Amino acid sequence: MKLILDNIEKNYEGKKVIKGASFTFEKGKIYGLLGRNGAGKTTLFNCISKDIEYDNGKVLLSDGEGNIEDIDYSKVGFVFSDPVLPEFLTGYEFLKFFIDINKDKIQDLKAIDEYFNIIKIDEEDRYRLIRGYSHGMKNKLQMLCYLITRPEVILLDEPLTSFDVVVALEIRNLLKEIKHNHIIIFSTHILQLATDLCDEIVVLNNGTLEGVDSSIIRSADFEEKIIEILKEEN
Numbered sequence: 001m002k003l004i005l006d007n008i009e010k011n012y013e014g015k016k017v018i019k020g021a022s023f024t025f026e027k028g029k030i031y032g033l034l035g036r037n038g039a040g041k042t043t044l045f046n047c048i049s050k051d052i053e054y055d056n057g058k059v060l061l062s063d064g065e066g067n068i069e070d071i072d073y074s075k076v077g078f079v080f081s082d083p084v085l086p087e088f089l090t091g092y093e094f095l096k097f098f099i100d101i102n103k104d105k106i107q108d109l110k111a112i113d114e115y116f117n118i119i120k121i122d123e124e125d126r127y128r129l130i131r132g133y134s135h136g137m138k139n140k141l142q143m144l145c146y147l148i149t150r151p152e153v154i155l156l157d158e159p160l161t162s163f164d165v166v167v168a169l170e171i172r173n174l175l176k177e178i179k180h181n182h183i184i185i186f187s188t189h190i191l192q193l194a195t196d197l198c199d200e201i202v203v204l205n206n207g208t209l210e211g212v213d214s215s216i217i218r219s220a221d222f223e224e225k226i227i228e229i230l231k232e233e234n
């Protein structure tokens with residue numbers, strides 16, 4: 001399976017944010033998306049998930065057997081940096097509802113409490129309103145949704161920054177476990193996280209995407225080189 005971005009362009013009120021971004025992402029890999037503030041990472045994710053209309057280009061999904069189709073939003077899971085959840089439900093009620101409306105998509109359904117165990121939300125918190133959850137708890141709950149439905153493409157917009165170190169490690173391990181069946185792209189400003197978790201690094205700079213030579217990723221001067229790339233073209 002491949003996710004193909006073909007010459008994506010997105011303008012906001014005449015300002016060109018994405019200027020012909022092309023890249024092919026493959027199943028089984030975790031991609032780290034790096035770029036400066038305002039480079040357009042969130043915008044690009046919104047284009048992939050079809051949450052916004054873009055001005056030009058195509059987002060395609062190839063099954064690896066010659067079938068290529070326009071991506072359908074149901075194949076994309078998008079974990080926002082600011083989690084969007086119904087605050088008036090308890091975590092338990094929300095998860096029950098989420099499972100109910102996605103029943104036909106879920107393979108290997110587990111008990112609701114088992115899911116909460118995965119993301120380590122305490123028993124008493126499961127029955128509290130989401131409104132009272134911390135940012136990290138909301139993020140975990142949102143991420144859990146995609147661990148349940150397992151969409152082909154999972155986009156994570158700076159998700160791990162709000163997790164405490166223990167949970168971040170668990171989520172990292174989880175992502176590594178599930179990556180074989182998914183295309184995972186996550187944006188981050190934490191270079192350490194990118195080198196730890198990612199198989200490939202992609203930079204969004206001046207509105208276009210560019211892969212970083214994988215030999216650099218684990219080299220001692222990775223940080224310097226990335227800073228150089230990001231400074232250079234701005």
Ligand SMILES: Nc1ncnc2c1ncn2[C@@H]1O[C@H](COP(=O)(O)OP(=O)(O)OP(=O)(O)O)[C@@H](O)[C@H]1O
Pocket residue numbers: 012013017035036037038039040041042043044
């Ligand atoms: N709805 C919108 N209307 C107008 N301009 C927008 C809108 N959304 C984003 N932009 C502009 O597009 C550019 C890219 O924004 P975007 O949020 O995608 O960047 P980013 O790479 O995610 O940044 P950060 O690292 O800070 O999250 C910015 O200049 C921003 O002001």
Ligand SMILES: [Mg+2]
Pocket residue numbers: 041042043157
């Ligand atoms: Mg952003």
